[in-house]
Amino acid sequence: MNMEHSNKAQAIIVALAGLFAFVTIVIADDTTSSVTVSNATPSISTVNFNGGSAITLTEATYTYASATITVSDTNGCSTINAVEARAFVASTSPVAVGNACAANDNNCYITASSSIAAPTLGGCYATTTGNTCTGGLDTSVQYDCGFKFWYIAEGTDSAAPVWASSIWSISATTSDGSATSTATNSTQVVEINSLSALDVTATLPYGTLSVGTNTGSTNSTSTVTTTGNIAIDTQLSGTDMTGAGTIDVSRQIYHNAAFTYPSGTARLTTTTTPTLELLNNNNPSSTTTNSIATSSASWGIQIDTGQANGAYTGTNTFAATAD
Amino acid sequence: MVMKRSILFALVTFFALTPIVHAGFGVSPAKIIEDKLVKGSTFERVIYLVQGTPEKDLRVKLQVDDSDIKDWITTTPKGDFVIPKGTQQFPVILRFAVPKDTKMGIYKGFVRASGAPKAEPNEPEGQSGVVIALGAAVGIELTVGEGVYYEYAIRNLDFKNIKETDDPTADISIENKGNVPAGPAEASFELFNKYGDVRLAYIQGVKVPKVEPFKIENMSVEFPISVGLSVGEYWGLVKLYDDSGGKVREFKGVFNVNKATFLDKFGRYIIWTSLAVVAFIIVRLLTLFVRKIRRKRT
Numbered sequence: 001m002n003m004e005h006s007n008k009a010q011a012i013i014v015a016l017a018g019l020f021a022f023v024t025i026v027i028a029d030d031t032t033s034s035v036t037v038s039n040a041t042p043s044i045s046t047v048n049f050n051g052g053s054a055i056t057l058t059e060a061t062y063t064y065a066s067a068t069i070t071v072s073d074t075n076g077c078s079t080i081n082a083v084e085a086r087a088f089v090a091s092t093s094p095v096a097v098g099n100a101c102a103a104n105d106n107n108c109y110i111t112a113s114s115s116i117a118a119p120t121l122g123g124c125y126a127t128t129t130g131n132t133c134t135g136g137l138d139t140s141v142q143y144d145c146g147f148k149f150w151y152i153a154e155g156t157d158s159a160a161p162v163w164a165s166s167i168w169s170i171s172a173t174t175s176d177g178s179a180t181s182t183a184t185n186s187t188q189v190v191e192i193n194s195l196s197a198l199d200v201t202a203t204l205p206y207g208t209l210s211v212g213t214n215t216g217s218t219n220s221t222s223t224v225t226t227t228g229n230i231a232i233d234t235q236l237s238g239t240d241m242t243g244a245g246t247i248d249v250s251r252q253i254y255h256n257a258a259f260t261y262p263s264g265t266a267r268l269t270t271t272t273t274p275t276l277e278l279l280n281n282n283n284p285s286s287t288t289t290n291s292i293a294t295s296s297a298s299w300g301i302q303i304d305t306g307q308a309n310g311a312y313t314g315t316n317t318f319a320a321t322a323d
Numbered sequence: 324m325v326m327k328r329s330i331l332f333a334l335v336t337f338f339a340l341t342p343i344v345h346a347g348f349g350v351s352p353a354k355i356i357e358d359k360l361v362k363g364s365t366f367e368r369v370i371y372l373v374q375g376t377p378e379k380d381l382r383v384k385l386q387v388d389d390s391d392i393k394d395w396i397t398t399t400p401k402g403d404f405v406i407p408k409g410t411q412q413f414p415v416i417l418r419f420a421v422p423k424d425t426k427m428g429i430y431k432g433f434v435r436a437s438g439a440p441k442a443e444p445n446e447p448e449g450q451s452g453v454v455i456a457l458g459a460a461v462g463i464e465l466t467v468g469e470g471v472y473y474e475y476a477i478r479n480l481d482f483k484n485i486k487e488t489d490d491p492t493a494d495i496s497i498e499n500k501g502n503v504p505a506g507p508a509e510a511s512f513e514l515f516n517k518y519g520d521v522r523l524a525y526i527q528g529v530k531v532p533k534v535e536p537f538k539i540e541n542m543s544v545e546f547p548i549s550v551g552l553s554v555g556e557y558w559g560l561v562k563l564y565d566d567s568g569g570k571v572r573e574f575k576g577v578f579n580v581n582k583a584t585f586l587d588k589f590g591r592y593i594i595w596t597s598l599a600v601v602a603f604i605i606v607r608l609l610t611l612f613v614r615k616i617r618r619k620r621t
Binding site: 045046048051052053056057058059060061063070072074130131138139140151155157158159187188189190193194195196197198199200201202203204205206222225227228230235238241252272312313314315316317318319320321322 | 346351352354356373374376388411433435440452453454455457459460461462476477478480481484496517556558572575577579
């Protein structure tokens with residue numbers, strides 16, 4: 001009996017020893033894992049300027065045109081914090097990347113994102129109607145950049161006197177605060193059309209004349225202002241002055257400088273020949289709208305003997321034509 | 324007595340009372356130049372009559388000056404018309420048709436728009452003078468020669484945002500500067516994931532229609548890929564090839580696939596099903612009608 005107990009005890013000891021032979025002691029502790037997500041450089045995937053269409057300016061004021069810029073950032077589109085676009089006169093190819101032109105109303109317009117909530121003309125704004133940034137995993141967002149093109153912006157169409165072989169391009173830059181990138185609308189050919197336009201003082205004061213006299217060396221003048229983007233001349237025509245009788249249109253003579261009647265350029269006719277070469281309208285390319293070219297047209301008139309006394313009215317037309 | 328004999332023409336008095344309105348006038352483009360025309364060529368251009376301060380309706384007279392090419396040009400609108408106030412840019416279409424018996428040469432002319440006077444000569448008693456009207460003339464320079472001119476420019480290439488039910492689509496604007504139909508012949512398209520690094524689909528040999536001479540054509544070219552696109556962003560790469568297979572332009576950019584509406588998804592099936600049902604009913608009614616007539620006869 002004792003032997004049996006002894007054997008059992010030995011068997012239990014052996015079994016426990018065998019069990020502990022396979023048991024290892026594990027010491028548990030907390031571990032931390034870390035990974036650094038590097039900043040991805042944002043990229044500009046598309047730059048679309050005015051839908052690829054030519055831009056028509058408006059005389060004496062500005063015309064709005066826009067560039068649509070799609071920006072991507074694999075860190076998420078919400079990391080984009082700046083977009084800038086420059087519209088500038090460029091050679092037809094290649095388009096300059098990262099163009100750094102200085103802003104002027106002739107050939108370089110710059111617009112950029114701002115913190116203004118309500119979109120106004122000018123500036124770059126994240127779109128509210130197109131590809132919006134929804135945050136999270138969304139990687140791209142569309143910005144609309146508006147440009148106010150003034151009437152002196154250089155024309156680049158085939159009628160443009162200087163830049164006919166050039167185009168208008170966009171250079172866009174974006175940043176996420178750490179990295180920047182640039183792109184252009186290299187697949188587009190966008191022109192600004194030449195604009196032949198003018199403004200003229202509304203009336204032509206001849207003064208008071210007696211029958212059988214003319215204005216002599218006392219000229220009346222019309223001030224002609226170039227309100228387009230190319231140099232102009234004017235084609236003049238008129239109507240007979242009517243009232244108590246008729247003063248034939250040919251009694252009016254014009255010139256581009258002071259003159260003594262009847263030695264001006266030509267007599268006015270009801271048609272439009274010849275063209276009056278304006279002396280100072282060859283330079284509408286000032287870089288600001290504050291100094292626009294003006295010129296003068298001088299006028300004289302003859303009142304024939306026998307002309308009936310009374311009031312007379314007529315209309316003279318100034319038509320702008322490319323110089 | 325001396326004063327009585329000296330008949331005076333008060334040519335200016337009312338001007339002192341007439342306010343000067345600052346309202347200019349112009350035309351854009353300033354010239355239309357075509358130097359690759361041949362006998363029988365036709366084309367059209369749009370010009371804009373522009374005013375910076377269109378504060379009132381403006382009566383305009385449009386005319387083509389007398390010249391050798393007067394009969395080649397028609398305009399829409401033509402003659403006298405009114406530009407409504409508030410309209411800064413008013414379009415006028417000019418259509419040109421070179422007669423087939425024209426001699427080769429350079430032809431010039433003007434299309435002229437003249438506005439009403441800036442100040443109205445309302446002629447109060449004893450007042451008179453000259454008021455100024457503004458106008459603008461578009462110079463026309465046409466060169467008629469012979470021979471074939473094949474030249475075109477791709478003015479725009481971009482992707483269009485589409486719906487789930489649509490195929491990827493590229494907007495292409497092509498200007499044919501020559502006198503025969505021209506343009507890229509084919510296009511290919513590659514579809515990439517939102518990061519632009521994994522290609523998902525590819526299609527080639529998509530025909531691009533030719534553009535008629537002297538025209539600018541805006542077209543949308545669809546790429547019928549074999550996979551359906553779910554909502555999201557994708558990159559696309561489009562390449563245009565000429566007739567000899569040479570690549571003339573490529574563009575890689577992002578486009579969006581937006582959620583399609585119920586009608587977008589099932590509209591066509593609903594329409595076809597409806598048409599089938601209506602057709603079935605009509606056929607059934609006709610059959611019944613014919614049977615009824617036959618029974619009456621028998």
